Amino acid sequence: MRMLKLAIQKNGRLSEQSLELLRTCGIRLSNGDRKLRAASTNFPLEVLFLRDDDIPQYVEQGVADIGILGKNEVLEKARKVEMLDQLGFAAxxxxxxxxxxxxxxxxxxxxxxxxxxxxxxxxxxxxxxxxxxxxxxxxxxxxxxxxxxxxxxxxxxxxxxxxxxxxxxxxxxxxxxxxEAVLIATPGIASEPLALLEQLRFRIRAAQNAVIHKYILLNAPDTALEEICSLIPGMKSPTILPLAREGWSSIHSVVGEDVFWEVTGQLKRAGAEGILVVPIEKMIL
Missing domain, CATH: 3.40.190.10 (Periplasmic binding protein-like II)
Structure with missing residues (x-):
């Protein structure tokens, strides 16, 4: 089976953050010493460690199927590559x-x-x-x-x-x-690596969604359920479970990181108690 070839910067902050993204996506690399290339042990992916200003050329020519580098380098080099996703780091x-x-x-x-x-x-x-x-x-x-x-x-x-x-x-x-860091691809990428690319992008989106959301659990009187559910509607609707204490329920939902503190204050004013906020490892929409 043909492996998906990914080019990343060989050292520096962008390199470390790119490798951390792969780890978050559950991808393990066999090369711990950072040589010129490394293969994943649990996903058909090969990583090429290159100078950042060389990555657009390698991706344009199909030596690497995809690359992670700064948007500034993509625009400066003006190579014929497809910019797929913004990755949310190295701003x-x-x-x-x-x-x-x-x-x-x-x-x-x-x-x-x-x-x-x-x-x-x-x-x-x-x-x-x-x-x-x-x-x-x-x-x-x-x-x-x-x-x-x-x-x-x-x-x-x-x-x-x-x-x-x-x-x-x-x-x-x-x-x-x-x-910021972006994911680029060779134009007209072949079908086999394209299928692997879509699997990788699926994992990246799940990891990105987890970063910008929190899982929230709280207890509230049943009389406040309607108001509280309107504050934390979640992906579709909150989960409501009855507590042993009559007239009270536990509410589980998801809230965006950017509105977390504002919503938490509103929940307290609405009568919520015992609010727990838990990081999300992966979030698949």
């Missing part, structure tokens, strides 16, 4: 930054300026959309030092916390792209 943004002492009134600031970046395609598209004429200096690394050594007037680079900009006397002034 960052690509932003323009200038020296802290400079005043900034909008993108027109960059007219006639030099901007250093490792992402010239994305920046060029942005400048074209904004009708800005600027000189782009493409450099491979340490972009943040460019203004300090006189190479550029500003930079365009990945920003996570902003601490690197601060240390180099820069300030973020314009967010051009919000990025």
């Amino acid at each position: 960052c943004r690509l932003s323009l930054a200038i020296p802290r002492e400079e005043s900034y009134a909008g993108p027109a600031y960059f007219n006639g300026k030099r901007v250093a970046t490792s992402y010239p395609r994305i920046l060029q598209r942005f400048f074209a959309e904004q009708q800005i004429e600027a000189e782009i200096e493409e450099i491979g690394g340490s972009v943040e030092i460019a203004p300090g050594i006189g190479l550029a007037d500003g930079i365009f680079d990945i920003v996570s916390t902003g601490s690197t900009l601060l240390m180099n006397g820069l300030k973020e002034v314009e967010t051009v792209l919000c990025s």
Whole structure:
């Protein structure tokens, strides 16, 4: 049986998070030492460990069927690949930054300026959309030092916390792209690996749904059941079980992580007691 071939970054935070996603999906790899490739022992999957900027080319050419990497790299390389899913981790943004002492009134600031970046395609598209004429200096690394050594007037680079900009006397002034890890695939992938890909995507969705939901259990007087059920409707409807104490029931449901605290306060006011919130390992809708 042909294995599904997945390319991921060979080291770094994105690599670790990609491997953690596979573990969450119940996929075990035989290679604990992180060589160039590893096979799963319980799913027909082979993992190739590559440089992140090489992954789009390998996927386009079918050397790897699929890949996990940042959306920013997919857009910058502009390879013919299919972007399937956003994976919800490795979030960052690509932003323009200038020296802290400079005043900034909008993108027109960059007219006639030099901007250093490792992402010239994305920046060029942005400048074209904004009708800005600027000189782009493409450099491979340490972009943040460019203004300090006189190479550029500003930079365009990945920003996570902003601490690197601060240390180099820069300030973020314009967010051009919000990025996160994405799953990409070879266009026109063959039927056999395509079937395996859909199995993998099914597992990924179950893992993602679990992350953004909590299982909630509580006790409530029967007189409050209608109000409480309206607050935590769950996937279809809550489960209600009678308690030994007459006039009381136990309610089990699922609540979204983003509204959890707001809903919990409303449940308390409605009369709920003994509220338990439990992580969900997998959630299949």
